[in-house]
Amino acid sequence: MSDFRQINEAFIASPQIGLEDIAEAKARGVTLVINNRPDDEEPGQIAGDAIAAAAHAAGMDYRAIPVTHAGFGQGQVDAMADALASTDGPILAYCRSGTRSTLLWALAQAKQGVNPSVIASQAANGGYDVSPIRQLIDMLSAGR
Template sequence: MDIKPLSPTFAVSPQIGVEDIPAIADAGYTTIICNRPDEEIPPSHQAAAIGAAAKAAGLAFIVNPVTHQGLVMDMITGQKASMEAADGPILAYCASGTRSSIVWSFTQAGEMPTQDIIAATTAAGYDLGGMAPQIDAMAKS
């Protein structure tokens, strides 16, 4: 498990497993957001399995799959609402953490300067600099 903080209350990770849930809880995360579609992974790592383990550990679990075919506004607004409703730090995961970073970036558009969003994702190892125009456009909408 490779947790990469983007802010004091939000981090991303590549795919997690049931065995990672205790360490996630011990690290202080209270909510897990699954951005990975079940179609990409075996049943042992699908949302039902991870969600059951998260709930058993007392963590909130939200499913917001982001496909490679495209990110739509409902995915962004749903994730932002989940983030606002969370009662503590959030860990979002997908295959590599990139999709989770992209969704986070769009949820922060207009909340923080685009260059700070890009700097946070870059520091975590995700080069989203090419998305600055889209983040700027989202901030203006």
């Protein structure tokens, strides 16, 4: 059963999704699924290839931008910004809890010049707290 959390009109974060969640994502108009979880992070986790195949079969694009315990790097922020800009429809990003997906989204939004307060408010609406990376958000936003 899905636990999709609407961050804004264009972005949904979620804990680990299952193959059955692809149909709900499609029904919500999702056009791109982003996997922010490395394969084999925990036993029994559905492999990214299986999610990718289900997403493609449902007519959605899929991208893997894994984030490990090592944290975020510039390459991941750039890849997320590119993914966010690649489609006009809603995007569903997932990881173990949805937190990494939301934090990476926040960094990509900041890189694009979105106001840090707006980013924090939208993340909070979905139940996520960006305060652990707020300084990075502020720095990326100011660098625009």
